[in-house]
Amino acid sequence: MEMFTVMRRQKVAELLEREFQGFQVDSETIPIEEARGRVLSEAIVATENIPPFRRSTVDGYAVCSQDTIGCSETLPAILTIVGETRMGEGTDLSVDAGEAVYVPTGGIVPVGADSICMIEYTEDFQDEVGIQRPMSQLENLVDIGDDVALGDCVLEKGTRIGTQHIGALAALGVHLVPVYHRIRVAIISTGDELVAPGQPVELGQIRDSNTDSLRAMAEALGCEITLVSRIEDEFDAIQQTLEKAVSISDVVMISGGSSVGNHDMTPDIINSLGEPGVLVHGIAIKPGKPTMVAKVRNKAVFGLPGHPASCFIAYKAIVEPFILRDLQGVTKKEFPIMAVSDFQIHVSSGRDVFYMVELRETNKGWLAAPIHGKSGMVTLLSKADGYIEIPMEKEGLQKGEPVAVYRF
């Protein structure tokens, strides 16, 4: 009783890329304090050299290395101290042959000097200093632009800003960061049986967990939630809510109502809002097969399965990559944890299968183990450390086989 034909995940990704190629997400400039988790809408190009001056990496004397050839503790090179530089201050001093200038760690190396002798290897004689070690050129200093040179591309457009990037941006003086607007996401859950958190559950009803789950995942991606709605399976109510959601959002996720059953109105409702409407109904993933992909008034609408496990995986497999890659140009690869399978499963569903796993540490690396005990969604989500994918071609997984584990 297959009422829709399934499409491979790769094909769905290609279709989404094609359909939303021209989709314009506006840029904005935000303070660095708010930039974590957002996506760069422009490359960050250095507008200054770092360091901007020749900087000492030690406390010591800036000297000309030529003056120190052959010197030693017993036969120090005696140089005239012509001054000192101070942290955070400029200097007019220069170092000529036979001269030395005291420089603190981080201080400017005066013109003429090509190395800094650590204070530990010097001896002070009032106006003179004895250098006890021969210095080599550029020793104990960082040259202008050594870290980043003016004009270097430091972070590419499409970079998702992580905590580590904040320090780089700050050091470059980028206190206003060009990013894409938060992707506006609406979340609609449909189903006569759904009960909102905090409400009493009557017989036959189920607590809605998809709404909170999708919201948390979208917020973790940096999205702005425009609308959250739980509604009964009623054509008009869903249509009105969906219409509003599409008008104020870039992406709409509607969960429930997309399996083939009595109440399967979602595709009709989506199609009623405009062309082209539903593009895909059924994706070759397990769980998550009854997922829909639609385009309405140039917005993306995803019909996600009502079952929490299916909804979760469909979001991860289809929606999340769309929001990052297609809408914001994020190209950076993911970093799954490479593990070894601790179990064997046979699958021949003709679909890419997703499987929640626990990670165990061994002296040979990570072991991916199935979640023990009962296998409901709450148990899975509370115990799993990540999930694996078994592509449909593989038809299963052997014990001892390497497997990539994706973290949540």
Added chain:
Amino acid sequence: MEMFTVMRRQKVAELLEREFQGFQVDSETIPIEEARGRVLSEAIVATENIPPFRRSTVDGYAVCSQDTIGCSETLPAILTIVGETRMGEGTDLSVDAGEAVYVPTGGIVPVGADSICMIEYTEDFQDEVGIQRPMSQLENLVDIGDDVALGDCVLEKGTRIGTQHIGALAALGVHLVPVYHRIRVAIISTGDELVAPGQPVELGQIRDSNTDSLRAMAEALGCEITLVSRIEDEFDAIQQTLEKAVSISDVVMISGGSSVGNHDMTPDIINSLGEPGVLVHGIAIKPGKPTMVAKVRNKAVFGLPGHPASCFIAYKAIVEPFILRDLQGVTKKEFPIMAVSDFQIHVSSGRDVFYMVELRETNKGWLAAPIHGKSGMVTLLSKADGYIEIPMEKEGLQKGEPVAVYRF
């Protein structure tokens, strides 16, 4: 000219654990919408069964499996349809021998029935239905409490709430979540040479990146930032700011001023605020050696090195574990990426060495490669995918050796 003795990182961790054993972080109850990234202050124990009723996993007829023994497509078991259940509604129906009740996916399985025959394997004859396949007990249904049973501990105290846990909490009806108060963190950067983002840089000055970097990392941990201050190296100014910081925070991070140089006032200032003051000055990590650990008025004060790379690593190695483990009881292990080293280094510093790396994918798994090009902090932070640790005992790393890569 070693002016402080270094302590091993493990010893520092033990000392922190001991000193702050009795530290009380208050709990609060927050809406599930705000719970992501926070730490559970109580275990989550199921107060209801999930599912709370015997639930069908297919659209079909609830039957007694006994009635279907030996039936087939050509010889269906003919049962009397005594009603149907509806999604989200209770039911008074029961199924006796010879009877069947229609049940949608997710619907209640009536008392008496022990299995659901999928609609695909049935044939309707007005008031009767032909079952074309023999059913086994509990087929196509989820029993009461199969996912979670009343009283089960679903999430342990000290769990850091990830996106995946939100769905589990919602399904359990936990819309108000018991968590520790946000850890209150103050960030002070000292140094005459520091320039705030957005301000012009004069010769000899450096942009302060530690403040933004530490703030981003602390916020990513779920901390509340109580105070951010950039001040010159002046005893009274630092003392006043530190005093205020300690009074309104759980953790104070003060960066700069902790290397042994001209302006090394930080330990004295910390000690001037009260007993026991500085507990550790110098940790056997590289970079990050001049890190200080102090306790003042029962608050933790960390003196972090001014150099951005050292500050970053000292935070990661010392402060972050303290905030998670010692203050909030987070016990969950980290999940480094197991990779193979693509390079060889020799270190014999007598310290645990941290090294930034890039991850490259190969058909045998991840390769950890050093960051190419110039090695300043901006380059490192913008290019690295994570960092590795080489414990002091190891004295280096061989090419081809397995290595754990910690993501930022």
